[in-house]
Amino acid sequence: MTLQTPNIAVRVVRIEQASPLIKRFTLQAADGGPLPAFSGGSHVIVQMPTASGLIHNAYSLLSSPFQLQQYQIAVRREEASRGGSAFMHEHLAEGDILQISPPNNLFALHASSGRQILIAGGIGITPFMSQMEELQASGAAFALHYAFRSREQAAFVDELTARYGEHCHFYDAAKGEQCNVAGLLQQMTGQDHVYVCGPQSLIQAVQAAGEAQGIPPARLHWEQFAASTQGGEAFTVVLARSGREIRVEGEQSILQAIEQDGSVAVDCLCREGVCGTCEVAIVQGEAEHRDQYLSEEEKAAQKSLLICVSRARTSRLVLDL
Numbered sequence: 001m002t003l004q005t006p007n008i009a010v011r012v013v014r015i016e017q018a019s020p021l022i023k024r025f026t027l028q029a030a031d032g033g034p035l036p037a038f039s040g041g042s043h044v045i046v047q048m049p050t051a052s053g054l055i056h057n058a059y060s061l062l063s064s065p066f067q068l069q070q071y072q073i074a075v076r077r078e079e080a081s082r083g084g085s086a087f088m089h090e091h092l093a094e095g096d097i098l099q100i101s102p103p104n105n106l107f108a109l110h111a112s113s114g115r116q117i118l119i120a121g122g123i124g125i126t127p128f129m130s131q132m133e134e135l136q137a138s139g140a141a142f143a144l145h146y147a148f149r150s151r152e153q154a155a156f157v158d159e160l161t162a163r164y165g166e167h168c169h170f171y172d173a174a175k176g177e178q179c180n181v182a183g184l185l186q187q188m189t190g191q192d193h194v195y196v197c198g199p200q201s202l203i204q205a206v207q208a209a210g211e212a213q214g215i216p217p218a219r220l221h222w223e224q225f226a227a228s229t230q231g232g233e234a235f236t237v238v239l240a241r242s243g244r245e246i247r248v249e250g251e252q253s254i255l256q257a258i259e260q261d262g263s264v265a266v267d268c269l270c271r272e273g274v275c276g277t278c279e280v281a282i283v284q285g286e287a288e289h290r291d292q293y294l295s296e297e298e299k300a301a302q303k304s305l306l307i308c309v310s311r312a313r314t315s316r317l318v319l320d321l
């Protein structure tokens with residue numbers, strides 16, 4: 001890869017089935033020492049040596065920021081997995097060693113004298129678990145609104161209830177329960193912040209409700225799990241500095257193809273098109289932008305693209321790498 005920061009070797013010390021589709025992994029430093037400090041909402045990038053090459057996925061840390069002898073992550077088994085979640089679910093065993101990045105936080109809590117309103121959909125519950133540790137410890141006012149398809153499919157409901165009690169509100173779609181996002185935002189006061197993590201439809205509902213109600217964008221925060229990398233046509237990326245040509249398959253991102261090739265290192269933090277770290281200049285060709293970072297003007301200018309999510313409109317894309 002590609003990460004410019006040194007990786008951390010961790011041992012998988014425990015694997016638990018948190019729901020039919022979600023496993024929780026407990027990781028400890030391979031050298032037995034404490035792991036780097038992190039804040040609620042942080043993620044790490046896990047390297048997965050699959051049969052088709054090295055895959056890197058970002059996972060939120062759901063363990064306590066006050067307990068650095070271990071990290072915990074949760075991974076949902078994705079039907080359309082290109083190998084990452086399948087590797088974690090089917091090939092990883094207790095005792096195995098993994099390489100992970102140091103924690104980064106692109107979804108941090110904002111200091112506020114008001115309430116912190118956390119809205120989770122499905123596996124989007126994970127960043128809130130470390131955030132709630134912080135909120136509980138600081139005595140902050142907060143509420144979790146956690147929506148899921150069914151109680152059987154939902155992870156961590158019992159432990160959230162046991163730990164945070166009346167702070168938690170659950171919405172079981174199988175029972176016809178729905179989280180009234182607009183209603184929640186209507187109750188916000190001037191100092192409250194709202195955070196949402198989950199499927200794009202949930203994030204869009206919060207964004208639309210916030211816009212309709214005139215809530216300042218600085219008080220709305222979101223983290224999207226499934227980046228819009230639904231794939232597309234295969235194309236060729238040319239690394240301008242070496243002339244090397246790399247095929248990007250239909251279900252691959254440019255970043256993944258470059259990582260598998262291994263000839264050049266690229267920085268990346270979120271792998272979701274939101275942080276801007278992986279921005280690369282376009283030398284020739286046109287990008288199909290899929291990120292949430294560049295402005296519409298920057299996208300139209302076709303001077304650069306974010307290679308973790310964006311693709312090519314042309315059969316060849318020459319990049320300044």
Ligand code: FES
Nearest residue numbers: 271275276278308
């Ligand atoms: S790694 Fe964050 S935008 Fe690409």
